[in-house]
Amino acid sequence: MERFAPGDVVALRYITRADATVGMTWPARVVRDDESLVALWIPEGAEYRAWHRPPGEPRRLVPARWRRETLRLMFPGAAHSIWCSWEGPARAFRMYYVNFEEPFRRTPIGFDTNDQTLDIIVWPDLRWEWKDRDEFDALVEQGVFTRAFAQSVLAEAESVIHTIERRAAPFAGDWPDWRPPDSWTVPELPPEWNVAPPVPWERRHWAYRPELAR
Numbered sequence: 001m002e003r004f005a006p007g008d009v010v011a012l013r014y015i016t017r018a019d020a021t022v023g024m025t026w027p028a029r030v031v032r033d034d035e036s037l038v039a040l041w042i043p044e045g046a047e048y049r050a051w052h053r054p055p056g057e058p059r060r061l062v063p064a065r066w067r068r069e070t071l072r073l074m075f076p077g078a079a080h081s082i083w084c085s086w087e088g089p090a091r092a093f094r095m096y097y098v099n100f101e102e103p104f105r106r107t108p109i110g111f112d113t114n115d116q117t118l119d120i121i122v123w124p125d126l127r128w129e130w131k132d133r134d135e136f137d138a139l140v141e142q143g144v145f146t147r148a149f150a151q152s153v154l155a156e157a158e159s160v161i162h163t164i165e166r167r168a169a170p171f172a173g174d175w176p177d178w179r180p181p182d183s184w185t186v187p188e189l190p191p192e193w194n195v196a197p198p199v200p201w202e203r204r205h206w207a208y209r210p211e212l213a214r
Helices: 133-141 147-165
Strands: 009-015 022-033 038-042 047-052 060-065 069-074 080-087 092-101 105-107 110-113 115-122 128-131
Touching: 009 038, 022 060, 080 147, 092 147, 115 133, 115 147, 133 147
Parallel strands: 009 110
Antiparallel strands: 009 022, 022 038, 022 047, 038 069, 047 060, 069 080, 080 092, 092 115, 105 110, 115 128
């Protein structure tokens, strides 16, 4: 499958664990797409699709507005991405956010993955802290995540923590100073975002119990 060019608009989709259908989806502009990195820009205010569950009704996807300018750094074959975020008109760098997720898969309209609950927040001075560790542990105890899978996620996290504490790239690099080209407008979701066939993770049955997962 051909790589995307800088400025191309793509769909970044989360594919559900239970039934491998399209879930949360963001529009993004491609910053970089090569053998070592896929970087995607999601500006503040971009319209994406988020889960909403009205009282007494099944959850469904609804339009929502992305709240903070984000650059997602995704590494081929890696089970995490690193989000750089900025806020305010002055684009003050807020933090790095390590999101543990399925290794991404390419599609004709962008990239498919899914969140794995666990996160690490990394502040500009490279102090770090867990996010949602209790929720991740609870999913393991409930049997939604297999213990073998949980061990692999925590091993990936330990590797990332080692990179943070060594102050190695992409942390403490030049990414906080990155700016989108002035010509770039806010991307919109490709019209095929919810009809292009999803690409589920080939190891999902090893990692999750679909009857319990979402």
